[in-house]
Amino acid sequence: MSRSTRFDTKKVNSELxxxxxxxxxxxxxxxxxxxxxxxxxLERIGxxxxxxxxxxxxxxxxTGRCLDLKDTADKILxxxxxxxxxxPNVVNWSGAGDEFSLILESNPLTELVELPDELKQLKYCNMxxxxxxxxxxxxxxxxxxxxxxxQLKGDQNTEIRVKFIRRLxxxxxxxxx
Amino acid sequence: xxxxxxILFDLLHFEIVNxxxxxxxEEKDKDKKDEDLSNLEYIGFSTGYRLIExxxxxxxxxxxxxxxxxxxxxxxxxxxxxxQIDNLKTNHNxxxxxxxxxxxxxxxxxxxxxYLEAAPKYVAFTCGIIRGSLSxxxxxxxxxxxxxxxxSCKFHIQIQRT
Numbered sequence: 028m029s030r031s032t033r034f035d036t037k038k039v040n041s042e043l044x045x046x047x048x049x050x051x052x053x054x055x056x057x058x059x060x061x062x063x064x065x066x067x068x069l070e071r072i073g074x075x076x077x078x079x080x081x082x083x084x085x086x087x088x089x090t091g092r093c094l095d096l097k098d099t100a101d102k103i104l105x106x107x108x109x110x111x112x113x114x115p116n117v118v119n120w121s122g123a124g125d126e127f128s129l130i131l132e133s134n135p136l137t138e139l140v141e142l143p144d145e146l147k148q149l150k151y152c153n154m155x156x157x158x159x160x161x162x163x164x165x166x167x168x169x170x171x172x173x174x175x176x177x178q179l180k181g182d183q184n185t186e187i188r189v190k191f192i193r194r195l196x197x198x199x200x201x202x203x204x
Numbered sequence: 205x206x207x208x209x210x211i212l213f214d215l216l217h218f219e220i221v222n223x224x225x226x227x228x229x230e231e232k233d234k235d236k237k238d239e240d241l242s243n244l245e246y247i248g249f250s251t252g253y254r255l256i257e258x259x260x261x262x263x264x265x266x267x268x269x270x271x272x273x274x275x276x277x278x279x280x281x282x283x284x285x286x287x288q289i290d291n292l293k294t295n296h297n298x299x300x301x302x303x304x305x306x307x308x309x310x311x312x313x314x315x316x317x318x319y320l321e322a323a324p325k326y327v328a329f330t331c332g333i334i335r336g337s338l339s340x341x342x343x344x345x346x347x348x349x350x351x352x353x354x355x356s357c358k359f360h361i362q363i364q365r366t
Contacts, residue, residue, distance in 0.1 A: 034259060039283040040209035042258060043251075044216060050250040051220055054243065072223060076215040083211045109208040139254075 041112060041135050048136060052151060062148035069150070073157020074164075081162040084109070096191055099168065100127055103159065103189070111135050115187075125191040128175065130184045142179045150174050152185065159189060167195040210286070217309060220247060221325050241328045248332020249339070256337035259283065269363070272341055273300050280337065285330075298363035302334075303356065310355035323351040327359075334359060 051072075055065045084090070084106055093099045100117045107115050113135060119128040136152055150156075156172040163170050169192040176182035224244045259280065266272040277289035281304075291303040309326045313319055327349040335347045343363060350358040 034279065034283045036283060037207060037209070039259065040207065040213065043255060043284060044209055044213050046254050047213070047216055047220070047247070047251045050247045050254075051216075051223070053250070054247055055223075068223070072219045075219055075222070076212075079215055080211065083208075087208075110212050112209070 037112070042139075045135055045138055048154065049140060052149075056146065056149070062146060062150075066148075066150045066153045069153035070157040070160075073154035073159075074161035075157075076154070077158035077161020077163075078165050080106075080110070080158060081165045084162070093166075096124060096127070099163070100129075100189075103129065106162070107131075119188075127189055129187045129189065131187070132184055134178065134185050137179055137185070140179060147180065150177070151179050152177070152187075155187060159187070164195070167197070169193050169195050214309075214312075217329060220244065220329065225325060241324060244325070244328040245332040245335070248329040249336035250332075251329075252333035252336025253340045254336075255284075255333070256280070256340045260341070266341070269343060270294070272338070272343060273302075273361075276334065276337065277302060284333065298365060300361040300363075302359040302361065304359075305356045307355055307357040310351070310357060313354055315354050317353060319354065320351065323354065323357075324349070327351060327357055331359065334361065 052065070052069065055068055056062070059065050059068065087109070088105065090102060093102060104115060104117060107113055107129070111134075113131055113133055115129040115131045117127055118130055120126070134152065136155070140151060142149060142151065152174060156174060159172045160170055171190045171192060173188055174186070175188045176184055176186035178185050221244065224240045224247070266275060273292065273294070277292050281287065281289050285304070285308040287304070287306065287308075289302045290305045291301075293301040293303075307327070307330075309330065310323065313322075313326075331347040331349050335345060338345055338361070344366075345364055346362045348360045348362075350360060352358075
């Protein structure tokens, strides 16, 4: 081969995800009636990804049990670094320590994206919230996650809020002790 | 070689397949199934169309059609599917056949013929990727996939000349 260009695979990978996700969102906006429906679907897709992604995370990092939510937040940070190549900040802890925010200064998912005015209701990054919820559910943590600030809507940063609801107990199959 | 975004793309692709499939999951109608695949192909098309533009922007112009195809089989395929195409055949008259013996989206599935029926869903996106990429390089074509035995896959590219 005369041409021996080797692409920067890390960059191509991340662009591939960004572009594919973008096309999916565009297709959903076309197919579904309201932005609200799209948000819901994106969250659901994220959830489905999260419940599988956690396995990869655990096997890759060999991480152990978290002692408290601060620990969990740290683990989420390393997941962001691993899968999206960004380093968010954890801030705005609630008094009870059961709620925190992840602040992303840059977000590869929205790098090539502009939201038109008529789609201001769209939560473009809702997939991320779904991934967090899905992944944590698989380690017995029931959380809620939503977007507070969004760079696509003119905010300085993207802020994702995570709220701890309860610990899920292992349920025994019926009929067993 | 293996980094975190790989699995992210695998999962995302899987969910896209799932999503386009679910749109008509209750209907066994063949037309609807085709429509799902065509949606999936279109998502691939748009992705490929944009991706190739970003990949090739610093590159010299391709010599000819064959040169473009070679690029798709080597650099492009390695970037997206982590390996090169195993075999490229052409009749030198607008038909190209790309064979991948261990296609990324099929490699995690059970080998052999048992799940052959499910295969079209997992190659449609890639047909779109190929068609979109070539389209942006001003080669207009129809791409069909052929799976005879998992995890290998053949992509038939038929160039449209006007």
